[in-house]
Amino acid sequence: MEANAAGRRRRAGWLAALLIGLLGCVDTPGKSDPGIEPAAVPAKVYQWKIITTWPKFLPGAGMSAENLADRLRVMSDGRLDIRVYGAGELVGAFEVFDSVSSGTAEMGHGAAYYWRGKMPVAPLFTAIPFGMTAQEVNAWLRYGGGLALWRELYAPFDVVPFAAGNTGVQMAGWFNKEINALEDLAGLKMRIPGLGGEVLERSGGVPVTIPGGEVFTALQTGVIDATEWVGPYNDLALGLYSAGRYYYYPGWHEPGAVLELIVNRQAYEALPADLQEMVATAAQAINDDTLADYTARSVAALETLEREHGTLLRPLPAEVIGKLRETSLQVVADAAGEDELSRRIYDSYTGFLQGVRRYTELTEQAYLEAR
Numbered sequence: 001m002e003a004n005a006a007g008r009r010r011r012a013g014w015l016a017a018l019l020i021g022l023l024g025c026v027d028t029p030g031k032s033d034p035g036i037e038p039a040a041v042p043a044k045v046y047q048w049k050i051i052t053t054w055p056k057f058l059p060g061a062g063m064s065a066e067n068l069a070d071r072l073r074v075m076s077d078g079r080l081d082i083r084v085y086g087a088g089e090l091v092g093a094f095e096v097f098d099s100v101s102s103g104t105a106e107m108g109h110g111a112a113y114y115w116r117g118k119m120p121v122a123p124l125f126t127a128i129p130f131g132m133t134a135q136e137v138n139a140w141l142r143y144g145g146g147l148a149l150w151r152e153l154y155a156p157f158d159v160v161p162f163a164a165g166n167t168g169v170q171m172a173g174w175f176n177k178e179i180n181a182l183e184d185l186a187g188l189k190m191r192i193p194g195l196g197g198e199v200l201e202r203s204g205g206v207p208v209t210i211p212g213g214e215v216f217t218a219l220q221t222g223v224i225d226a227t228e229w230v231g232p233y234n235d236l237a238l239g240l241y242s243a244g245r246y247y248y249y250p251g252w253h254e255p256g257a258v259l260e261l262i263v264n265r266q267a268y269e270a271l272p273a274d275l276q277e278m279v280a281t282a283a284q285a286i287n288d289d290t291l292a293d294y295t296a297r298s299v300a301a302l303e304t305l306e307r308e309h310g311t312l313l314r315p316l317p318a319e320v321i322g323k324l325r326e327t328s329l330q331v332v333a334d335a336a337g338e339d340e341l342s343r344r345i346y347d348s349y350t351g352f353l354q355g356v357r358r359y360t361e362l363t364e365q366a367y368l369e370a371r
């Protein structure tokens with residue numbers, strides 16, 4: 001009984017203090033009143049910009065930036081309010097990295113291989129020819145030391161990277177003539193970024209890197225002879241079927257392209273710990289969601305391409321694939337460059353690939369062959 005009475009007294013005292021606190025707050029705002037908890041101050045709202053290398057609302061890649069911003073707004077109860085800009089709206093597609101580095105925008109969404117001119121080893125954080133699949137690269141980034149190396153590579157630019165999307169295995173691309181032998185690549189002017197472009201060049205072709213928003217026009221007007229972009233879902237959206245006749249597979253050059261979220265270091269470090277964790281968690285969710293989106297929608301898109309647009313599917317001949325693989329090994333080794341960090345990244349990537357290759361052969365590959 002005595003304990004209950006004491007409890008009631010404590011609750012009454014607490015209630016009175018709360019009422020005094022509330023009334024006090026209304027009557028004398030800002031006035032300090034010792035012994036009474038101050039009223040909660042409104043949470044600080046961070047109004048950020050995310051700039052992207054994608055056309056605004058591009059299915060898959062472009063929507064992953066929109067989804068990231070939407071999720072963060074809800075998760076943070078409006079405290080992290082991010083406005084999304086498509087390529088060219090605030091800065092050009094290929095200015096995204098520098099603009100996040102300088103703080104023009106707090107965030108960017110794109111792909112590491114676009115920054116190859118600045119960091120030759122960067123493509124290892126998107127995709128390399130005959131490299132890891134989405135499942136394998138996620139394992140390397142999260143549990144094989146890949147993400148830590150990626151952070152180290154971007155650190156001098158005050159940019160913090162996160163994996164935030166994956167396309168899965170891409171298609172080899174759109175061609176207006178059939179590729180029957182390696183000679184058919186000679187002189188071929190093709191939009192193909194990253195190390196795949198380098199492989200094409202060493203195979204006699206002419207690689208071109210242009211942003212997604214310009215690919216269709218370049219192919220249609222004959223500025224380029226061929227292009228890769230992503231896969232059925234994205235390629236249908238860009239209308240590439242009306243500019244290219246043959247749709248080749250597999251995407252030997254991009255077997256699981258990682259899309260990146262990059263954040264300006266100072267902006268990121270200024271966030272409270274809970275918002276930092278939300279950014280990391282949202283990036284991981286988007287990383288997973290984008291792959292599911294690409295996979296599911298590409299099924300329907302491929303059907304539309306074949307049935308409605310008469311797209312002709314062609315596998316790259318084994319002889320061509322064999323030669324491309326051979327050249328790729330050398331191109332990737334050369335891309336690693338001379339410096340110590342690039343070498344560590346190359347060793348880490350290829351070491352992980354070596355190990356996971358055997359495991360994948362026993363699991364995914366053996367299963368797919370059995371299915």
Ligand code: CA
Pocket residue numbers: 170228229230254
């Ligand atoms: Ca691509």
